[in-house]
Amino acid sequence: MDLLPTDDQSELAAAVRALCEARFDVDSLRELEGSGFDAGRWGDLAGMGVFAATLEESAGGAGLGAAEAVLVFEELGRALVPGPVLWTQLAAGIVDGAAAGETVVGGLDLTGGAAGPHLVAHLDACDAVIGVAEDRVLRWDADAMRAVPLADSLDPLTPVHHVEELPPGDEIGGAEAAGRMVADATVLTAAFEVGLATAVTDMASTYALDREQFGKPIGAFQAVKHILADMVVRAEVARSAVYAAGATLDDPEAGDLDRIVHAAKICADLAADKNARACIQVHGGMGYTWEVPAHYFLKRAWVLEPLFGGIAEHADAVAASLVS
Amino acid sequence: MDLRYSAAEEAFRADLRTWLAATVPDVGPPPPSNDLVARRAYDTAWQAMLFDAGYAGIDWPREYGGRGASPVETLIFHEECARAGAPYVGVNFVGCLHAGPTLIAEGTEAQQARYLPRILRGEELWCQGFSEPQAGSDLASLRTRAERDGDTYVVNGSKIWTSFGEISDQMELLVRTDADAPKHKGITWLVCTMDTPGIEVRPLVAANGSVEFDEVFFDDVRVPVENRVGAENGGWRVAMVTFSFERGSAFVSEMIEVARETAALAELARKVTRRSGTAWDDAALRRDIGRLAAELDALWALVKRNVSEAARTNEPPGVGGSVLKLAFTELNQRLGELTMSVLGRAGAAATDLDGLPLAELTERSVRSLALTIAAGTSQIQRNIVAERILGMPRG
Numbered sequence: 191m192d193l194l195p196t197d198d199q200s201e202l203a204a205a206v207r208a209l210c211e212a213r214f215d216v217d218s219l220r221e222l223e224g225s226g227f228d229a230g231r232w233g234d235l236a237g238m239g240v241f242a243a244t245l246e247e248s249a250g251g252a253g254l255g256a257a258e259a260v261l262v263f264e265e266l267g268r269a270l271v272p273g274p275v276l277w278t279q280l281a282a283g284i285v286d287g288a289a290a291g292e293t294v295v296g297g298l299d300l301t302g303g304a305a306g307p308h309l310v311a312h313l314d315a316c317d318a319v320i321g322v323a324e325d326r327v328l329r330w331d332a333d334a335m336r337a338v339p340l341a342d343s344l345d346p347l348t349p350v351h352h353v354e355e356l357p358p359g360d361e362i363g364g365a366e367a368a369g370r371m372v373a374d375a376t377v378l379t380a381a382f383e384v385g386l387a388t389a390v391t392d393m394a395s396t397y398a399l400d401r402e403q404f405g406k407p408i409g410a411f412q413a414v415k416h417i418l419a420d421m422v423v424r425a426e427v428a429r430s431a432v433y434a435a436g437a438t439l440d441d442p443e444a445g446d447l448d449r450i451v452h453a454a455k456i457c458a459d460l461a462a463d464k465n466a467r468a469c470i471q472v473h474g475g476m477g478y479t480w481e482v483p484a485h486y487f488l489k490r491a492w493v494l495e496p497l498f499g500g501i502a503e504h505a506d507a508v509a510a511s512l513v514s
Numbered sequence: 515m516d517l518r519y520s521a522a523e524e525a526f527r528a529d530l531r532t533w534l535a536a537t538v539p540d541v542g543p544p545p546p547s548n549d550l551v552a553r554r555a556y557d558t559a560w561q562a563m564l565f566d567a568g569y570a571g572i573d574w575p576r577e578y579g580g581r582g583a584s585p586v587e588t589l590i591f592h593e594e595c596a597r598a599g600a601p602y603v604g605v606n607f608v609g610c611l612h613a614g615p616t617l618i619a620e621g622t623e624a625q626q627a628r629y630l631p632r633i634l635r636g637e638e639l640w641c642q643g644f645s646e647p648q649a650g651s652d653l654a655s656l657r658t659r660a661e662r663d664g665d666t667y668v669v670n671g672s673k674i675w676t677s678f679g680e681i682s683d684q685m686e687l688l689v690r691t692d693a694d695a696p697k698h699k700g701i702t703w704l705v706c707t708m709d710t711p712g713i714e715v716r717p718l719v720a721a722n723g724s725v726e727f728d729e730v731f732f733d734d735v736r737v738p739v740e741n742r743v744g745a746e747n748g749g750w751r752v753a754m755v756t757f758s759f760e761r762g763s764a765f766v767s768e769m770i771e772v773a774r775e776t777a778a779l780a781e782l783a784r785k786v787t788r789r790s791g792t793a794w795d796d797a798a799l800r801r802d803i804g805r806l807a808a809e810l811d812a813l814w815a816l817v818k819r820n821v822s823e824a825a826r827t828n829e830p831p832g833v834g835g836s837v838l839k840l841a842f843t844e845l846n847q848r849l850g851e852l853t854m855s856v857l858g859r860a861g862a863a864a865t866d867l868d869g870l871p872l873a874e875l876t877e878r879s880v881r882s883l884a885l886t887i888a889a890g891t892s893q894i895q896r897n898i899v900a901e902r903i904l905g906m907p908r909g
Contacts, residue, residue, distance in 0.1 A: 415896060
């Protein structure tokens with residue numbers, strides 16, 4: 191039993207972090223406002239093997255496990271990497287060209303009854319779209335979605351199209367494939383949120399050490415320290431659940447997979463939302479400006495929270511599991 | 515990242531389970547919580563059984579009479595004991611988890627030989643004399659003074675929040691030995707035998723009705739210099755060693771108990787009737803209970819991360835313990851709040867009624883209030899996290 195990354199896993203995370211720092215720094219995010227997609231940077235992610243990470247080696251992938259994928263997505267979240275990265279990774283091995291990043295795959299979360307509106311992110315960049323419900327996986331060509339681009343989106347790095355009426359699509363997977371995909375997608379979304387929650391903690395800490403009021407750094411005041419400490423606690427609790435969920439996806443008999451997936455998503459949703467809000471608060475007036483990127487993080491947290499069930503849905507599922 | 519236990523760890527677990535299954539059923543139910551003499555007898559009898567079976571001092575090094583278990587085995591030990599319903603460390607808490615490890619790290623050979631075997635066998639009980647009426651969160655401002663007189667220190671002052679002072683044999687005692695030095699540099703760590711003349715112990719009644727806390731008064735109490743642990747005026751550093759153990763291994767048993775209580779609360783909610791239906795029909799309450807159970811699962815993963823860290827570094831958990839303490843104590847309090855929400859009007863009774871265990875449930879809701887105060891308030895823990903993890907300036 192060892193719930194820390196191995197040396198190999200740490201090296202993988204460090205490599206992804208180095209790529210993200212080089213190619214997805216904050217200034218580059220500003221350049222991507224409106225589209226959230228850049229073919230060159232997408233190619234860098236593909237070159238790093240992000241999309242092919244968990245595909246079996248016989249199919250041309252790296253054959254890594256969910257534990258490694260969790261670390262990769264934590265790093266992507268730390269850099270707030272935009273684009274349909276999760277969906278393209280999930281589509282690797284199912285949609286031709288996804289593993290190599292040559293086919294850009296967007297997605298629709300159809301879990302929980304598939305209530306609309308159906309919004310597809312980054313559709314302009316996509317070649318194909320997959321949809322996942324609890325019992326099936328569907329595929330469409332991107333231009334078959336008959337979707338309407340919306341003039342504005344909440345997250346400036348996540349443009350959305352509205353699919354007014356969902357076309358039938360090709361069923362490319364049944365209940366078994368869908369179940370695994372939903373679990374993977376839930377945990378990887380949570381991993382991204384953990385990275386996001388950590389990034390805003392770092393951003394707020396850096397600011398609290400730099401910004402002076404009343405003749406000292408605001409981080410010297412307990413009122414600010416305690417906000418920051420709570421950010422650390424939320425991020426570490428969520429990270430623990432996400433690591434355990436990744437390890438359990440790789441070895442389902444080592445734990446209660448359903449329960450730890452619920453825990454991971456609940457805690458990561460909480461950490462992303464509350465930490466991103468706290469980051470804005472610590473930045474004071476500047477935190478409320480468009481120029482300071484804190485709002486990017488909170489808006490992304492809001493986009494991610496409902497995906498594959500938010501806090502309420504997962505908490506209800508856990509409650510149901512408590513009674514006989 | 516791997517959640518599988520090794521074959522050796524599984525064998526350790528299997529042996530322990532076999533022993534617990536054969537032993538725990540004969541231990542009997544715990545005595546009433548305010549019968550301290552009976553609690554001492556009960557908890558020390560369990561400690562002696564652990565000793566005879568080779569499980570006492572589970573993570574103490576073998577050369578000091580412990581089992582020398584690894585961090586992972588220690589986790590398994592606490593987990594299995596809690597699952598089996600074995601007695602908790604109870605009144606042996608300070609000896610087994612504070613004073614013992616501190617003496618191993620900082621004591622002389624003579625001190626180790628004198629005190630450690632009796633802790634392990636449950637023969638001597640320890641209590642803590644750290645906090646004072648004027649020195650709570652600002653512990654280093656403590657005033658109880660000890661003046662050197664030949665081979666003894668003469669102690670005058672008072673301590674507070676001493677658990678089980680009335681039934682203890684030894685106290686880990688912090689005193690001021692240099693009133694002129696900066697406050698952290700004039701403190702000394704002593705072992706004070708509780709039947710020394712001049713000690714008066716007065717029980718304090720806590721908000722849950724418990725009498726386990728005491729105030730302890732010292733009037734010219736003579737403590738031999740050989741009872742000093744560490745250097746004179748070096749006691750603050752020794753106390754920090756003590757705290758590192760306190761924040762380390764404390765919560766595993768409680769977390770398993772809270773998981774059991776949470777599941778029991780869900781079942782209870784299905785029985786408590788409301789104006790229409792039961793408490794479990796309240797969707798908001800149900801959701802809150804589900805969320806709490808999920809967060810507890812996440813904290814269990816945090817424990818495993820902390821244990822993994824300890825296994826790699828061979829160090830006590832340090833600041834990781836503060837993160838866990840903050841999260842777990844507040845979660846535990848939320849369970850108290852949810853318990854009262856489920857009970858509704860029935861919560862006004864602290865006597866069992868209509869098959870509802872109201873005495874126990876209302877008491878645990880009150881008791882949970884102590885958790886964010888004891889062993890470093892949540893506010894102090896937040897300072898520690900902000901200063902030591904994030905590098906914020908000390909205020």
